[in-house]
Amino acid sequence: MNALTPSRRSPGMSTTTIVYLALVAILVIGAVLVSMSGRNLFSNANIVDLLTRSSLLGFIAIGQTLVILCRSLDLSVGYVMALSSLIAATTMDGQVSRIPIAMAAALGVAAVIGLVNGVVVTKLKVNAFIATLGMGLIIKGYLDTNYAGPAGDVPEAFQSFGYTRIGPIPLSTIVMFAVAAAGIWFLHRSRTGHHMYAVGGDAEVARMSGVRTDRTVITAHVLCALLAGVAGLLIASRFGTGSAGVYDDGYDLESIAAVVLGGTYLLGGRGGIGGTVGGVLILATLDSVFNTLSVDPFIKDVLRGTIIIAAVAVYARRSLSGAPTRRRFPERPPEPDIPGQPGDTPTHSETGAGGRP
Amino acid sequence: MTGGNGIAARLRTITERVLSGSATVFVLLGLILVVISVLNPKFLEPGSLMLFIKKAAPLVLLAIGQYFVIVSGEFDLSVGSLVGAQVVIAALLINGVESATVPVILGMFVGGALIGLVNGLVTTLLKVPSIIATLGMMLVLYGAIRWLTGGAPTGALSESFRVAGRQGIDGVPVIGQIPWALLIMVALGIGAGFLMRSSWGRTLVAVGDNERAATFAGARAWWVKTSAFILSGLLATAAGILLGGYAGVTAQVGQGLEFTAITAVVLGGVVLGGGRGWVVAAMAGALTVEALFRLFTQLNLPSTIRPTAQGLIIIAAVAYAAVDRARRQRTPTTIGTPRHSDVAS
Amino acid sequence: MTAALLSMTDIQKSFLGVQVLHGIDLRIEAGEVHALVGENGAGKSTLMKILAGVHRADTGRIELDGAPVAFDHPLQAQRAGVSTVFQEFNLLPDRTVAENVYLGREPRRRGVVDTRRMVLDTDALLADLGIEGLSARSRVRSLSVAQQQIVEIVKALSYDARIISMDEPTAALAGREVTLLYDLVERLKQRGVAILYVSHRLKEIFDLCDRVTVLKDGRLVESCDIADLTPDELVRKMVGRPLSGLFPPPLPDTQVGTERLVVSGGGNDQLDGIDLSVRSGEIVGLAGLQGSGRTEIAHALFGIAPFTRGTVELDGRPIRLRSPRAAVRHGLALVTEDRKTEGLALNQSIASNARLVLDAVRSIGSSRRARRAPEILSSLELVSRGPHQEVRFLSGGNQQKVVLAKWLVTEPGVMVLDEPTRGIDVGAKHAVYSLIRELAADGMAILFISSELSEVIGMSDRVLVMRDGRLAGQLDPAQLSPDSAESAVMALATGSTETDVPR
Amino acid sequence: TTDSPGADDQADPGDGQSSDQEWFVQADYDRELAQRSIQPEGDPDQPWLQAIEPDWVDTSGFLNEEGDATVCFSNASVSNPWRVTGWLTMQQQVEVLQESGDIGEFRVSDAADNDNQQISDIQAFVDAGDCDVIIISPSTTATLTPAVQTACDSGVPVVVFDRGVNTDCAVTFIHPIGGYAYGADGAEFLVENLEPGSKVLALRILPGVDVLENRWAAAQQIFAGSELEILGNEFTEGDGAKIKDIVTQYLERGDVDGIWMDAGDGAVAALEAFEDFGVDYPVMVGEDELSFLRKWKETGITAIAPVYSNFQWRTPILAAMDILAGEQVPAEWVLPQSPITSADLDEYLERNEDMPSLHYAKFGGEDLPGFPDAWRDR
C-alpha cells in the first residue's frame, strides 16, 4: 500500500510519458475497432472531429491544471464559460468593429470572477470545492435571471475562430496548443510558475521561504477563469450567439477528469500541462471513436466512466507511491544503479520503480 | 496531564467540537427557522414541521453517508446517481406488485453496499483519487440505468414501498402524524453518533487525518475507508427509498444530490480532506440547506435568482466558520498542508 | 556598552490565551555561537519563530545593530540577514534541491527563471561546504533524513545571513554528519556569522557554543558563558533539579530470560543476512550511520517492508509479519523515527492519539488498557493543556511522549524504539530511560535504535552495529565500557574492522 | 418536455432584461391559436402525415433512385421520457423502411444536450460526405443555426424537426403547432373551469428554454385577461420531490384551486401533495404522459392534458423518403396538436393500456409492426 512505501518517487516526467502511451494505446485500439466496422478513425473527417472536440475542453483543462497544481480546484468554469459567451455575443451584436471590446469585456469579467474565487479561497479560507461551487451558483442565478436562452449575435468574422481550418487542423485547436505551450513555458520559466508547484506541494513551506502564497493561488484562479473565458469565446464563435445552456454540459468535472488523466496530482505540487493535453486528447478520442461506432448514448457514459477510472488506475499507483531508494539487495537481477549520474543521487535511481509492495 | 472525569470530559469534547467550526451551522439553522416562522407562523405548527422533515430526511441521510466518506479524507460523488438508480430499479422490478416490495428493498441495500464496495476498493487499492473514482461511478450508474430502462423509468412503485417516505404513525395527539421518515432519520442519526464514538469511528477519523500513522498503528486503512464508502452506499439506498416513497418515480430523481449533500456536510463544519468534523453538525447542515430552500419560497424570491442567494449564503457561512477557526487556533499548520497529507491518496 | 548584533528584549508571547514566553531577553554578538536550551515546551522554538518572523511577539523589542526591527514575514527576516533552520523540515519533496534552496528567490535573467544558474549556484554552495554525493538536481524526496537536514542548512546559508538560528539541527544526524555540521559551524564563525543553536545534546553545546541561554517554562533562567558552567550545572538549570546519573542502571529485579524475538537470515531489498535475537528483559541496541538500514530493520520487523528472506520466531514459534496489524497482534510495538508523518494524527486530541492503536486493532482488554492512558502520559511528564488538546499544538518533545504512550498502553511484549529520544529534552529523556528499564524489568524485549552513541551504549545490554544493510558486528556487555565502546562502534559502523556476529 | 418549434423564437433576450414579454411575439401567438381550429390536410388516421396550411416545395433536385439510402440523424438527446418515446417510434419507422430496402444505413449521433457536441456531430456528417439526407433535431434554436447552415450548404437535403433554427435553408422543417398553443390550451381550460378569483399555481421546468417560455408567455397572456389569481410560478426541474414540496408549501399558506404546468413531468407528484395535505384536488393541467392520464382517470379530477405531438418523430423519416423520391413536401410542415380532454381520455387510456407510465399517449406508432413490444419492454 502507498501508505507503507517510503514516499520517494522518480521525476514527474515519467507520468506524462505514461499518459501519452495510454493515449497511443487508446488510439490504436480505437482505430482497430473502427476499422472492423469498416471505417477509418484517421480519416480527415474524424481527425477534424477529434481535434475540434479537444479544443474547447483543452482551454478549460489547462486552466484547471494551474489551480489543481496549487492544491485548489475550480468548479465554476462551466458558468464562467457560459457568461463569457453571452457577454461576448451580446456586446458584439453582429458588428465586426465591436469584436475587440467584446473580447476584452468577456475576458475581463472572467478574470474578475477568477480573482474573487482566489480571494475567497485564500483570504476567507473557504475550501476551493465549496467556494467555486458557490460561485457557480451565483453566476447561474445571474444567467437564469438575465439571459432566458441564447442571446447576442456574433459576426461571421469572429465565427471563423470556431470554424476556420488549416488543413485538417481547426484554428481553435491550434490556439489551444499555443496556449498549452505558453502554459508549460510559464510553469517552468516564470517565478510564479515555480511558486505554484511550491504552494501546491506545501503552502507552509512556500510561505516560510518567502513565497507570497495567496498571490500565487489567486493568480492561478484568475488564469483558470480567463481560460474558461476563452472557452466561452470559442462557444460564442461556434454558436454564433451566446448561450447560458452550456453551463450544465459538465465541463467542470470533465476538465478535472482530464487533468487527473493527465497525471497531475489532485493534491497539488506534481504534474503539468503537457499531461493534461494528453488527458484531453484521450477523452476526445473516446468520443470520436464512440461516435464513429455510433455507440448507444447510455453505453457511452458507462464506457467513459469505466475507461477514465481504468486509465487513472493504470498509473495512479505508480505516480503516487514512489520508487524506493537504491535497492541494496535486489531479488531480481540488479537493475543498473548509476551513482553520481547527473541529476541523480547515489541512492536514488529511476529504474528502481515499483520495487516494493 | 489532567484526565477530567468522564462527563466533564465529554462536555468538553462537545463544546470544543461546537466551537471548532460547527457553531455556525446551528446558529444559521436557528436563524433561518426563526425567519421562516416569522414570515409564516403556520410553519411552526407540528403538522407542517413534520412535512418539512419528510422532505428533508433523504438529504439528512445522504449527509450522514457523505460525512463518513469525507471525514476519512475522500469524496463520494456517486450518491446522486445511486439514489436515482435505486429508485428507478425499484420501480422496474416491483412494477406495482406489492409482494415484490420487501425482496426488492433488500436487493437495493445489497446493491448499494456493492457500489460502495467498488468505490472504496477502486479508491484504496487501485489508488484512484476518490473524486475521479466516484465521478466515474456516477457516469457508469447514470448510463447503465438509462440503458437498462431504455432511457426513461418504467414500471411503478408499490404502495407499501412508498410507506416509509410518505406515511407515518397517524392519529398522534397534537402532532397528528409522525412520519416514518422522521423516526428513520433520528434512529440512523443516533446510530451514526455512536458509530463515530466506537473504535471504528475513531480509526476512521485518524485515517482521514494521517493515513500513514494510522496504518503504522495497525489500522487497515483500506478497509476502514472502504467501509465508509459502503455505509455511504447504504445510506444513499435508504435515502432513495425515502425519496421514492415521498414523490414516486420521475426521470430526474436524485440528480445533483451529491453536491447538495457535500455542501450540507461542509456547512456542518466538516473539513474536506478529512480528520475533522462532527456527524451531528453534518446532519444539521443538511437541515440548514433544506430550510434555506424553504425560506426562498416563503420570501417569494424569484426562482431564477435563488441559486445566487444560495451560493452567497453558503460561501458566507463557510467563510465565517473557516476564518473563525483560523482565528481561534492560529498555528503554522493551518495554512500549511501537513506533510503527511501527501500519502493520503 | 556597544549594541549587540542581535538583542531581543522582554519578549512575551501567548497562544490562545496561554502565555508561553514571559519577557525573554537575548543578546548575541557577531561571530558567537549561542546555545538556547531548555526542556520540551520551554519555548525555544517559539522564540526562534519570533526571531524568524513566523510568529509575532505580543510585546518586546528586537534590535539588529541597535536598530529596532519588526518581522511579520520570514522573508523580511531573511532580507535583514536572519535565517533559520526550523525544527520541522521545510522542504518540498517533489522539487529538486536547487529549486528548494532558491525557492522564493529564483535567479532570473531577463525576467525569466534561469534554471541553469540556479543549479550551478547550488552545486557551488554544496561544494563550498564540502558535501559530496548530493546533486542540486535530485529530488528531495529521494534523499535520506540526513541529506534532507543538510539541504535545510544549505538553504539557510544561501541567504548569506548574519544570524543563523538552528533548531535541533542534529536531531536527525549521526556520527559523520554531526562532525560535518561541526566544522560548518566553525567556518561560519570565521565569517563572523552569529549562530543561535538549539539542541538537547549537551555534548554539542559544550563542544560548539560560546554562550548559553537557559529557558524554563517560557521564563529566562539565565544567560552566561558556557565556560562558567559544568554539564551538571546546566542540566540542573534546565530541569530545576539535579538528575542522578544520566543513564539509570538496570532495575535490580530485571532478569534476562529466554529468547523472545529471533530473526535468522532475514533480508529484503534493503537488508541482507540479518541474524538477531532479543531476550525478554533484554535491551538490545542497534547502532549505525545514517542510512545504514536500522530503520529498515524496524520496518521489516513491523511488516511495513517485510523480510522477503529468512525466518522470524516469536517465543519459539515461527511467525509471518506481513503487515503492521499482524505485528501489533503479535504484541510488537514500533516507535517510529518520524513522529509527525508516521506517529501521530496531528489534528486529533492527545487522548484519541493515545488510544489509536487500541482502536485500530480491537482486542479484548482494549477498553481496560485505554483507561491507563492518562496515568501513562503523566508518568511521561507530558506538558499539555489537558487530554483534549490537539497534538499539533504540542512542542516537539511532548508530541514524542504521546507516541510513546500510544504504544505503552498496548502492553507489548516486544518493543522497537527507532530514535525514541529524538528531540526530547534531558528531563524527559531521563524519564524515557527509566521507563525503558522498567519495561525490561517487566520482561519486555526491547530493540533500541539510536544515533546517539552514548545513549545506545549507556542503555543497552548488547549493541548490534549496522553497515549498509548488513549487521557489521556486535558488542557484548564486556566490550561496553563507556570509554572504549564509542570508538569500537564507529569502527564497526564505518567498516574499519570486521567481527562476526555470534549465532 | 422541453421541446419546441423554435419558429416561435425570434426574440433576443440578450438585453439583460427578462420581462416575459421578450418571449411573446403577438403574430406567432395569434397564428398558433388560429391553427388549432384549422382542419389539417391529409388522412386523420395518420396525423403524422397531416399538415396545416402547407405550401409545397419541389424536391426533384434531390431525387435518388438506387434506394437503400444512408440516412444520418443528429439527435439533440434522449434525455427525457418524451424524447425517449419519440426515439423509439422513429427507430420502428426506420426498421420498416430498412425491410423495404428504402433505407440502407441509419447513422445516428446523440449530442446528450450538448450544443457544441451536436455542432461537431453535424460537422462530422458533412465531412464524412456519404449521407444521402441529414435529419436534425436541434438541441437549441439559435446556437445550432450555423451548423445547420453548413449542412444545407453541403448540398445534402436537410430535414429539421421539433425545435427549429433561425434559417429556412432546410428542405422542410417539421413541428407541431407549437408552444403558444400548448400553453393556451391549459390556461383557457383553467379559466373556463375555475370561479373568478380562484388561485392558480404555475409550475415550470426550467428558465430559458424557448418552448417552455412560449408556453408560459401564452398562459400569462390568457390569465391576464381573466380574474384568476396567479399565486406564483416556480421552477421544479420536473423533479417530483421538488414539485411535491413546493405545492405543499403553497398549501400551507392557503388554498390552491388550480395548477398550470408547462410540462406534465411530475404532475402526479403535484396531485399527491394535495392528497397528503388532505385537501381537495385542484383543477389540473398535465400532459399526455400516461402516469398523469391514469391518475386522472383514477381520481376523476377536472383536468386537461395538453399535447405536444409526440408522433412528430415519425414524420422526418417519411419526409426524408419523400425528398429522396423527389416528391414535394411542405416547406414548413405543421403537424396537428390537440389536447386530450375528459371526452377522449378513456380512448387513449385503453389504446396505451400496457404502456409504461412515462409513455406518451399520442405517440402514433400503433400501426408499426413493432407495436406494442418495442415501447412496452424497452
Ligand SMILES: Nc1ncnc2c1ncn2[C@@H]1O[C@H](COP(=O)(O)OP(=O)(O)OP(=O)(O)O)[C@@H](O)[C@H]1O
Ligand atoms: N502554534 C501554537 N499554538 C499553540 N500553542 C503552541 C504553538 N506553538 C507552541 N505552542 C506551545 O508553546 C510552548 C512552547 O513550545 P516550543 O515548541 O517553543 O517548545 P520547545 O522549547 O521548542 O520544545 P521542544 O524542545 O520539544 O521543541 C509549548 O507548550 C507548546 O505547546
Ligand SMILES: Nc1ncnc2c1ncn2[C@@H]1O[C@H](COP(=O)(O)OP(=O)(O)OP(=O)(O)O)[C@@H](O)[C@H]1O
Ligand atoms: N547512503 C544513503 N543516502 C541516502 N539514503 C539512504 C542511504 N542509504 C540508505 N538510504 C535510505 O534512506 C533512508 C534512511 O536511512 P535509514 O533510516 O534506513 O537508516 P538508519 O540507519 O535507520 O538511519 P536513521 O534511522 O538515522 O534514519 C532509508 O530508507 C534508506 O533506504
Ligand SMILES: [Mg+2]
Ligand atoms: Mg522546539
Ligand SMILES: [Mg+2]
Ligand atoms: Mg532510521
